[in-house]
Amino acid sequence: MSTAPAPSFLQSVWLVSEREIGSKLRSKAFIISFAILFLAALALVVWGGLQARDTSGTPVAVTADAEQYVAGVQGLEVTEVGSRADAEALVLAGDVDAAVVADSASPLGFAVLAEDSAPTSLLMSLAELPPVEMLDPSSTDAMLRYFVALGFGIVFLMSAQLFGSTIAQSIVEEKQTRVVELLLSAIPVRALLAGKVIGNTILAMGQILILAAIAVVGLTVTGQTALLGGLGAPLAWFAVFFLLGFVLLAAMFAAAAAMVSRQEDIGSTTTPLIFLIMAPYFLVIFFNDNPLVMTIMSYVPFSAPVGMPMRLFLGEAQWWEPLLSLLILAATCVAAIVVGAKIYENSLLRMGARVKLREALAG
Structure with a gap:
């Protein structure tokens, strides 16, 4: 066997x-x-x-001398401020995602202020991409x-x-x-x-x-x-x-x-x-x-x-x-x-x- x-x-x-x-x-x-x-x-x-598809407007602070640059732009929730300092304060406090301010040094006449990253929706909605100044830079x-x-x-x-x-x-x-x-x-x-x-x-x-x-x-x-x-x-x-x-x-x-x-x-x-x-x-x-x-x-x-x-x-x-x-x-x-x-x-x-x-x- x-x-x-x-x-x-x-x-x-x-x-x-x-x-x-x-x-x-x-x-x-x-x-x-x-x-x-x-x-x-x-x-x-x-x-x-769902977060990526959120269609709510981008909160943006705008100084009085830069209002013409965002006039007619869709998808923005605009908060008017009196000065660049006020705009910076709102950005750093997190009340807005970015701020559009007049800038004589820019060839476009304005600039965008952001804390660590500029909202893509804002940049793409503007006719020309402005210079972006990071107040608190971060890679990601x-x-x-x-x-x-x-x-x-x-x-x-x-x-x-x-x-x-x-x-x-x-x-x-x-x-x-x-x-x-x-x-x-x-x-x-x-x-x-x-x-x-x-x-x-x-x-x-x-x-x-x-x-x-x-x-x-x-x-x-x-x-x-x-x-x-x-x-x-x-x-x-x-x-x-x-x-x-x-x-x-x-x-x-x-x-x-x-x-x-x-x-x-x-x-x-x-x-x-x-x-x-x-x-x-x-x-x-x-x-x-x-x-x-x-x-x-x-x-x-x-x-x-x-x-x-x-x-x-x-x-x-x-x-x-x-x-x-x-x-x-x-x-x-x-x-x-x-x-x-x-x-x-x-x-x-x-x-x-x-x-x-x-x-x-x-x-």
Whole structure:
């Protein structure tokens, strides 16, 4: 009576990956969490489209000696002021988006005052483009910068934490129920680790690509082609950086989970990794307007998937910087896989008390 041949290493990896993907897609918790993220992304895109289609007039302050330059111009809510100083005060206070004032130095006879960006609708509605004087220069609209930072940060945080925690819980569950002993009798330990990492990476990347598709389709349908043009390359780089960044984190989550044997002990080894995931989110939210912090983030492996795409969107990164950052991330990823595989292999069959890191590395 012949027995079936043992699966090869690649077949074993695929069997584990398929098992991870299938179990996740059947999980109600996963479906609900993804639905929430999907609806949040859709709501953000729709809100942006409604804002872009807002047809209300542009609030503009106009001095008495510049009224003739805006006479008959449609789409403006004009507030008359007595002097240039009054116009500047309204602009800086945020009461109006811009001000039109007489300017003898301008060949057109007038100029537009704006705080950090001049309203495009105002400039396009004038017969000739006037010189624009920025009272508080800024390279990108502050609100747009914040929402893009929020988008990159929250997608990275939720995806990495969700699938990283999934890997950890799966490993500990298999140890606690002794299923891992049956699995290792049929497949190599490294194939088990590779299958778990690859399966969850496929799920995580699928989620990222679906969210990116929502953003692209939503921005196209709502007519935000200018914003889409600026986000296209950063979104592509985000996907590439996230792929390597997640593999790095997945290997570390697997190693951390293999060191314990009970679900209630998972937090003792994975909490530092949760902090590593949360740090880029809070940094990009609070320091997205700080070039130094963003530059440092774009080269640190754990925050590069958020920091570098954000800098690319802002136009603050040179063409070679994402390549260098990606090289650093790839090297760190390889090192994490090697170390994580050693910890995983040395700890997986050890039951009972938590395995110390020194013991896991020494075997």
